[in-house]
Amino acid sequence: MARRLSPILPFLALALAAAALASCGVPARPERPAWRTQRENACLAERRVRPSAYVQIANEMDGPGICGLTRPMKVTALQGGAVAFNATATLDCPMVATLEDWLADVVQPAAQARFGVAVAQIDSMGSYSCRGMNGQRGAPLSEHSFGNALDIGGFVLADGRRITLVHDWTRGDEQTRAFLMDVHAGSCKHFSTVLSPGSNAFHYNHIHVDLALHGRSGRSVCKPVPHEIAAPPDPALLANAASPARGAVEDDDSDTGEAPPRAAFEGGDTAMGAYGAPRRQ
Ligand SMILES: [Zn+2]
Numbered sequence: 001m002a003r004r005l006s007p008i009l010p011f012l013a014l015a016l017a018a019a020a021l022a023s024c025g026v027p028a029r030p031e032r033p034a035w036r037t038q039r040e041n042a043c044l045a046e047r048r049v050r051p052s053a054y055v056q057i058a059n060e061m062d063g064p065g066i067c068g069l070t071r072p073m074k075v076t077a078l079q080g081g082a083v084a085f086n087a088t089a090t091l092d093c094p095m096v097a098t099l100e101d102w103l104a105d106v107v108q109p110a111a112q113a114r115f116g117v118a119v120a121q122i123d124s125m126g127s128y129s130c131r132g133m134n135g136q137r138g139a140p141l142s143e144h145s146f147g148n149a150l151d152i153g154g155f156v157l158a159d160g161r162r163i164t165l166v167h168d169w170t171r172g173d174e175q176t177r178a179f180l181m182d183v184h185a186g187s188c189k190h191f192s193t194v195l196s197p198g199s200n201a202f203h204y205n206h207i208h209v210d211l212a213l214h215g216r217s218g219r220s221v222c223k224p225v226p227h228e229i230a231a232p233p234d235p236a237l238l239a240n241a242a243s244p245a246r247g248a249v250e251d252d253d254s255d256t257g258e259a260p261p262r263a264a265f266e267g268g269d270t271a272m273g274a275y276g277a278p279r280r281q
Pocket residue numbers: 126144149150151208209281
């Protein structure tokens with residue numbers, strides 16, 4: 001006499017088959033960590049940045065891989081148009097807000113004290129770019145991959161004088177070197193990562209600043225260690241301090257057009273992890 005099959009057996013078989021498919025089928029696409037979008041949204045909700053002719057909110061940039069940002073900002077100038085970018089920068093809201101604070105608290109006071117004029121332009125060498133930290137395949141993703149970083153190649157003062165990291169960090173006159181050290185040291189009070197010339201071989205020509213989360217303790221990276229600098233000159237002497245502008249800084253802002261890094265498809269977001277040896281950001 002044949003035994004009757006239990007009526008639940010077919011359903012059990014279906015459930016097992018579904019579980020097997022889920023475990024060895026196509027893996028789910030890695031997602032950008034939620035904290036990034038949450039931080040962007042909080043920045044906008046708190047109105048830390050207000051859209052203007054110089055700061056415009058674009059559509060979400062989603063991918064390749066986990067690269068991108070929810071509310072990208074296309075920035076042509078800061079401080080209400082007073083400080084231009086050499087090329088449109090694509091940044092997230094927290095970076096734009098922090099750059100505004102940094103200009104007001106660090107850069108402009110230093111420029112006034114050292115040169116008697118304001119900074120009128122930031123020469124960017126890169127903002128959003130889906131790439132690995134060291135530019136090699138398989139490397140962890142840089143904060144640039146999320147619009148959460150900026151590479152600063154130099155500044156142009158309101159009198160037309162151009163200051164570059166590649167020349168003036170070590171070979172500028174005393175006040176120009178001191179200005180760049182002011183900017184470096186002050187950057188470390190505003191950003192969670194600051195890598196300037198001397199931090200490693202990759203940063204010989206720019207200051208990298210970002211707002212990475214370095215673990216839950218919120219520690220920061222500031223390299224090289226800021227050192228003693230010359231006192232500002234007598235303000236009475238500043239009227240004659242301007243010198244002729246030098247040649248244009250290299251302008252290679254934005255993506256390089258190369259293939260996206262493999263880490264973008266592996267969820268290679270290390271910002272919450274340990275921060276290892278110095279490397280290009
Ligand atoms: Zn960088």
